[in-house]
Amino acid sequence: MIAGHWSVVVAGGRIAGATAAWALAPYAESVLVVDASQATSFWPQQSTWDREGNLLWQDLGLLEAVLACGAPRTYGHTLRVDDDVAEYEYPQQDGHSYRMTVPREVLDPALLRVAESRGNVTVARPARVTDITSRGGRVRGVTVRQGGADHQVSCDLLVLADGRLSHNADRLGAEPYRVVPSPWVALLAYFADLPLRPDRGYFSSQPGSLAISTPCGPGQWCVSTDMHQRLIDESGGHPARLFARITAEDPHIGPAVKVGRQVSRLGGAGKLRMQRRPMSGPGWCLVGDAGYHLDPVTARGTKSALVAARILRDRIAEIGGIDGTLLDGTLLDGLTEQRDAELEEDWVVAAELCQPAPVAS
Incomplete structure (x- = not known):
């Protein structure tokens, strides 16, 4: 009752x-x-x-529950800014030093x-x-x-x-x-079987947009974009089309999603x-x-x-x-x-x- x-x-x-x-x-x-x-x-x-976040989950007594969700731990990422690419490793301060x-x-x-x-x-x-x-x-x-x-x-x-x-x-x-007020529109979709490392993230910062791929489960990745509203306005199209263009043209994400499988619909939010x-x-x-x-x-x-x-x-x-x-x-x-x-x-x-x-x- x-x-x-x-x-x-x-x-x-x-x-x-x-x-x-x-x-x-x-x-x-x-x-x-x-x-x-x-x-x-x-x-x-x-x-x-x-x-x-890991330390907060532990303090709250929930770290074991979130680890059981099956997401892999990542210990570094690749960052592409314009055409420059750099590799980053996360400092291993303790057993909680992962993303x-x-x-x-x-x-x-x-x-x-x-x-x-x-x-x-x-x-x-x-x-x-x-x-x-x-x-x-x-x-x-x-x-x-x-x-x-x-x-x-x-x-x-x-x-x-x-x-x-x-x-x-x-x-x-x-x-x-x-x-x-935020000028950003965030969109994401989940993909399976991408030929990407399951222990490493990827970020691509380009004028007006950010493209990201992150492992989030066994054989699963989240591919997301943040797009500035001015970029959307200049493109003259729907944000979903811009998402497809940004991901397809990215030299890291594009070839991967071409051979992988999209396992969720595209969604997100804007005007936040x-x-x-x-x-x-x-x-x-x-x-x-x-x-x-x-x-x-x-x-x-x-x-x-x-x-x-x-x-x-x-x-x-x-x-x-x-x-x-x-x-x-x-x-x-x-x-x-x-x-x-x-x-x-x-x-x-x-x-x-x-x-x-x-x-x-």
């Missing part, structure tokens, strides 16, 4: 939501994850992280399953939070719609992990206080904007893109989601658990400042890439 009281309600069951549910479960009597997606959903997105890329339709369900393994985490799917109940200036519960019926749920803490366009964050009045919202308020918290969205051109969104989940977990652990004490909203004060300080370097890098710049035709 969904209706009733839960210690924690998490809206969204992807990276940020599943990770938050896992991390908070030891400090809660019960956790309800409300996820709108279908079990067979395909998301044209990937999750990429390096040593910092991984995992398709989201593989990683996200794996995280949701491991969260459920806690025993006190229940997943309602497909379902969505359609309204938020507040009394006395504090969130007290939500309305959950599942199977055409509405269920009234009360909770001690509401965690929103329902994406950068979170209507529930809008309902809370958690307005963005920093916004950077980076934004920061407040991370917490009386009885609520935002994790993942709902609270802090970085442009995917930098591949740092996974790190920001994990940082927010870890910060929230540590504060709840410091409080001593989730119970009626969270009626005092001040116990969650300071999370926004802590998150922003930890992620400032990532924000600056992404924001610089989103600044208007001339693009050669």
